[in-house]
Amino acid sequence: MGTTQLDTVPEPKYWHLKTVIGEALDSDFAVGEILPNERELAARFGVARATLRQALEQLELEGRLQRRRGVGTTVAPPRMGVDVSASLQDWPGSPTDAWQPVGCTTALPPAAVARALDTDTDEDVHTLRRMLVTHGQPVAAELLYVPSSSVPELSAIDAPAGAARARAVLRELQRLAPAGLDRAVELGSARADDAKELDRLPGAPVLVVTTRYLTEGRTAVVSVATYRADTCRLTFGASGDLEIRHDTAQRRAS
Amino acid sequence: MGTTQLDTVPEPKYWHLKTVIGEALDSDFAVGEILPNERELAARFGVARATLRQALEQLELEGRLQRRRGVGTTVAPPRMGVDVSASLQDWPGSPTDAWQPVGCTTALPPAAVARALDTDTDEDVHTLRRMLVTHGQPVAAELLYVPSSSVPELSAIDAPAGAARARAVLRELQRLAPAGLDRAVELGSARADDAKELDRLPGAPVLVVTTRYLTEGRTAVVSVATYRADTCRLTFGASGDLEIRHDTAQRRAS
DNA sequence: GAGTGGTCTAGACCACCCT
DNA sequence: GGGTGGTCTAGACCACTCT
Numbered sequence: 001m002g003t004t005q006l007d008t009v010p011e012p013k014y015w016h017l018k019t020v021i022g023e024a025l026d027s028d029f030a031v032g033e034i035l036p037n038e039r040e041l042a043a044r045f046g047v048a049r050a051t052l053r054q055a056l057e058q059l060e061l062e063g064r065l066q067r068r069r070g071v072g073t074t075v076a077p078p079r080m081g082v083d084v085s086a087s088l089q090d091w092p093g094s095p096t097d098a099w100q101p102v103g104c105t106t107a108l109p110p111a112a113v114a115r116a117l118d119t120d121t122d123e124d125v126h127t128l129r130r131m132l133v134t135h136g137q138p139v140a141a142e143l144l145y146v147p148s149s150s151v152p153e154l155s156a157i158d159a160p161a162g163a164a165r166a167r168a169v170l171r172e173l174q175r176l177a178p179a180g181l182d183r184a185v186e187l188g189s190a191r192a193d194d195a196k197e198l199d200r201l202p203g204a205p206v207l208v209v210t211t212r213y214l215t216e217g218r219t220a221v222v223s224v225a226t227y228r229a230d231t232c233r234l235t236f237g238a239s240g241d242l243e244i245r246h247d248t249a250q251r252r253a254s
Numbered sequence: 255m256g257t258t259q260l261d262t263v264p265e266p267k268y269w270h271l272k273t274v275i276g277e278a279l280d281s282d283f284a285v286g287e288i289l290p291n292e293r294e295l296a297a298r299f300g301v302a303r304a305t306l307r308q309a310l311e312q313l314e315l316e317g318r319l320q321r322r323r324g325v326g327t328t329v330a331p332p333r334m335g336v337d338v339s340a341s342l343q344d345w346p347g348s349p350t351d352a353w354q355p356v357g358c359t360t361a362l363p364p365a366a367v368a369r370a371l372d373t374d375t376d377e378d379v380h381t382l383r384r385m386l387v388t389h390g391q392p393v394a395a396e397l398l399y400v401p402s403s404s405v406p407e408l409s410a411i412d413a414p415a416g417a418a419r420a421r422a423v424l425r426e427l428q429r430l431a432p433a434g435l436d437r438a439v440e441l442g443s444a445r446a447d448d449a450k451e452l453d454r455l456p457g458a459p460v461l462v463v464t465t466r467y468l469t470e471g472r473t474a475v476v477s478v479a480t481y482r483a484d485t486c487r488l489t490f491g492a493s494g495d496l497e498i499r500h501d502t503a504q505r506r507a508s
Numbered sequence: 509g510a511g512t513g514g515t516c517t518a519g520a521c522c523a524c525c526c527t
Numbered sequence: 528g529g530g531t532g533g534t535c536t537a538g539a540c541c542a543c544t545c546t
Binding site: 012015018058061062063079081086180181182183184185186187188189202203205207229230232233234235236237 | 266272315333335435436440441
Binding site: 266267268301302303304305308322323324325 | 514515516517518519523524525526
């Protein structure tokens, strides 16, 4: 007697909630629409607010919701495709480069950077800060490490620190002969400074793209670019419009 | 009078904790070492367990910790580089392909898949399941969508469903003439089935790589590959050993 | 000032792994 | 059975944005 039902492994509540709300987003809400606040949603589903928040966090991680303190929770538009395909013609500072320089400091590099650059810690490195903005929204923040030996003419220029020097460094980079480039993508969490520029809270999930630009025989530049993981999809090649909704695509196949 | 100290914006406790523990990991722990359990750590730092967990979650997201239910929290090794650079010679099923087919079903496609394939919803699609395992650890799970029109000879073969049919489909794919490929990377959370194969809990962060394989004029195959975001770094090009510890790299430059 | 999401607490119970 | 991380609760207060 007793359990007429099979002993279903109890699905966590927040996981079930995420599914339910996700389906509601597809059917009952339009992009940009504001959801009821967390306290009301929690009451409506009969769960504690913390549990509801766990579900909303998942949906935000998947880019389906956007939450802003003091404002509310809104339905996010589909992620925008950001082309990060690499080519030798697209070195930092090239005419097609959409990044906006915002600053530059010059100092001895931390050990990790020196290692990536295959240089010594006693050689000055220019550290450029750049932003990528699309449709009025900040998309990525970048740190470009340029050893002073990659731009030997620059010391004579004596540009003031800040955006002006950043532009000067980028201009000098155009003299180099590109010989290759390699790249890695991994998950990270936004440092406080990046978070601020990306209009997110510290710790927000980001996609970190590390690129090493090579001239013959050595690493000329290293870039660490931090993309908002909630709002963008990195594309390689001309596949900007490719979109498979990860959840729904699988409802049918096993 | 009163506040002799400047009104520091209070840094969240979990953020500060994350920093402190992160530094301890660098100096006091070896890879694979087991940390004290959460209740003890929380007590030691004088915070609630939930707060401590928030810090640990961040560190796990960054690939610095590994937590397993019933076992404990261990210091994770550096992320492994997984080469996902694309080339026309590396189509699914090629001799250099390290993926292991585990199953195959054939059915009418869900709408989202049909859209990605530029085909109709009334044409059968083979859905292959494959795994990528490195050093004994599951790294990624893939779904390969192959419209039956891409492997016209297959219907005659009549292979049984499962791994055998998967291999048959891959073999047939080798007849095609590759004409291009494009790719996108985005953040997602593991579906229940992927999570199980990747030895993670549902909802775990993953990097979703969507690839469209083209023959002249049409999309021949679409792949949705789900990589464990905690343990791997996707590399494009031969940059397997490039590593900049995201946090420490920035201690010095602004 | 009212309303929102973000942080934090102190408990409880559960699912899982080991021995 | 004992210990671990995972889930969940019912509250409290804080930081922010808008009006």
